[in-house]
Amino acid sequence: MAMLGRRRAARPASGTSGLHQRDKAPVREFADGDSVVIERLAHDGRGVAHRTDGKALFIERALPGERVLPAVHRQRKRYDEAHVRELIETSDQRVEPACRHFGQCGGCDLQHFADAGQRQHKLAVLGEHLAREALTLPAAPEVLAADGHGYRRRARLGVKVDAQGGIHLGFRAKGSHHLLDIHQCTILVPRLTALLAPMHHQLAALEAPRHVGHIELIDSDAGATLVVRQLREHAGDRVRWQTFAAAQGVSLAWWLGRDAAQLEWLSAEPELRYRIVADGRDVTLTFAPGDFVQVNATVNQRLIDTALTWLAPDPAARVLDLYAGVGNLSLALACRGGEVLGVEGSPAMVGRLAANARRNDLGNVEARQADLTQVAEVCEVLDWAPSLVVLDPPRDGADIVCTQLAGSAVPQLLYIACDPATLARDAARLVQGGYRITRAAVADMFAQTAHLEAMLLFERGG
Numbered sequence: 001m002a003m004l005g006r007r008r009a010a011r012p013a014s015g016t017s018g019l020h021q022r023d024k025a026p027v028r029e030f031a032d033g034d035s036v037v038i039e040r041l042a043h044d045g046r047g048v049a050h051r052t053d054g055k056a057l058f059i060e061r062a063l064p065g066e067r068v069l070p071a072v073h074r075q076r077k078r079y080d081e082a083h084v085r086e087l088i089e090t091s092d093q094r095v096e097p098a099c100r101h102f103g104q105c106g107g108c109d110l111q112h113f114a115d116a117g118q119r120q121h122k123l124a125v126l127g128e129h130l131a132r133e134a135l136t137l138p139a140a141p142e143v144l145a146a147d148g149h150g151y152r153r154r155a156r157l158g159v160k161v162d163a164q165g166g167i168h169l170g171f172r173a174k175g176s177h178h179l180l181d182i183h184q185c186t187i188l189v190p191r192l193t194a195l196l197a198p199m200h201h202q203l204a205a206l207e208a209p210r211h212v213g214h215i216e217l218i219d220s221d222a223g224a225t226l227v228v229r230q231l232r233e234h235a236g237d238r239v240r241w242q243t244f245a246a247a248q249g250v251s252l253a254w255w256l257g258r259d260a261a262q263l264e265w266l267s268a269e270p271e272l273r274y275r276i277v278a279d280g281r282d283v284t285l286t287f288a289p290g291d292f293v294q295v296n297a298t299v300n301q302r303l304i305d306t307a308l309t310w311l312a313p314d315p316a317a318r319v320l321d322l323y324a325g326v327g328n329l330s331l332a333l334a335c336r337g338g339e340v341l342g343v344e345g346s347p348a349m350v351g352r353l354a355a356n357a358r359r360n361d362l363g364n365v366e367a368r369q370a371d372l373t374q375v376a377e378v379c380e381v382l383d384w385a386p387s388l389v390v391l392d393p394p395r396d397g398a399d400i401v402c403t404q405l406a407g408s409a410v411p412q413l414l415y416i417a418c419d420p421a422t423l424a425r426d427a428a429r430l431v432q433g434g435y436r437i438t439r440a441a442v443a444d445m446f447a448q449t450a451h452l453e454a455m456l457l458f459e460r461g462g
């Protein structure tokens with residue numbers, strides 16, 4: 001990725017395009033002649049360069065092609081970690097970060113990088129992970145993208161009272177366990193961002209803010225919902241929260257208790273739900289606090305559209321949807337008329353999947369609970385004799401499932417992954433078992449961060 005742009009006069013790093021907000025004391029300052037050129041981005045979004053003595057440098061918020069003067073803030077045996085002391089030549093892909101917390105907040109890594117550059121980087125990361133397993137793609141992956149800001153419909157903010165009694169609400173600071181006060185978040189959907197300032201005031205008005213562990217924000221078609229992790233009962237603060245929820249027009253629940261916390265609604269219980277469209281048909285999915293929900297509604301819809309196009313299940317299909325959650329993919333695929341078995345580990349979500357199928361009059365969906373890390377349980381669900389399998393595992397991947405699928409005769413598999421490393425490991429197993437990768441896509445589910453979602457279609461034979 002050669003993206004060297006115009007040459008700018010050397011200037012201090014502070015206050016420019018995401019290079020500010022770094023108060024790490026350098027352990028090694030480079031002399032003016034020691035500038036380096038960024039060769040590429042590492043998978044975590046840091047720029048990679050090499051010193052003249054050959055040691056690698058991982059430089060925060062530096063882009064490919066840029067020439068920078070680094071300041072090393074951590075020395076390691078095989079590489080050093082650095083930030084930019086001075087930006088000498090700037091990439092034409094560098095943009096001004098939209099969020100004022102960028103650089104300090106641990107949430108986003110790539111706000112200084114143009115959207116197109118971020119997506120190119122994610123394509124390269126997928127390719128590199130696959131290459132490590134000697135796998136190649138038949139064609140360039142499709143990119144499933146949407147607006148890079150205002151997309152996140154769910155987030156968890158930490159709450160902390162410091163030794164001086166200061167109350168903090170925010171995300172972890174980059175590379176640290178410290179909580180950074182967050183007043184603005186450009187990647188949250190606007191309805192959730194608008195709650196940040198009132199929540200700071202609300203916490204300051206509580207009698208016992210130390211009883212609050214964290215706050216989860218959820219946006220659904222029922223509006224905004226706050227779920228407060230309340231470690232101990234406090235009658236006065238209970239009323240304060242209820243007053244706050246009424247004034248803000250949000251729903252409110254407490255997870256109450258230190259161990260084995262119980263969910264208690266302090267407002268009227270909302271019906272948390274979101275809508276997807278499958279072949280022009282509206283499907284409504286309900287969920288509860290704590291359930292998995294894809295964070296980016298628009299990219300999720302594109303993922304569903306792509307799954308339907310690639311798999312093209314007909315009414316004779318037997319679709320096995322593994323790691324099914326509350327039925328996001330199961331219900332979309334069931335709209336084509338075939339039999340669908342959705343398998344999910346959480347019993348509560350299995351119940352919700354079944355209820356969602358009923359609510360949408362999809363009598364062709366069966367919901368089943370199984371732990372897909374257990375060989376016997378995986379074999380049992382594969383005995384259902386699917387004609388195609390969709391798997392959308394958590395970051396650990398689907399080791400046992402892919403080992404079993406590698407020896408199966410299922411004609412088509414669609415693997416949706418949020419971790420390209422475990423995807424590559426599992427893909428290698430499937431390819432060893434005789435599958436070919438026939439289509440690929442990168443879904444920009446987590447824009448402005450280095451995280452990526454990938455989809456691979458596998459087919460037998462050929």
Ligand SMILES: C[S@@+](CC[C@H](N)C(=O)[O-])C[C@H]1O[C@@H](n2cnc3c(N)ncnc32)[C@H](O)[C@@H]1O
Nearest residue numbers: 292323324325328344345371372373392393394
């Ligand atoms: C990435 S989510 C995908 C959910 C769903 N496909 C969707 O699109 O919303 C992964 C799901 O796998 C479930 N899961 C995690 N570990 C599991 C296991 N060992 N067995 C079965 N399901 C598991 C989680 O509860 C979660 O719902």
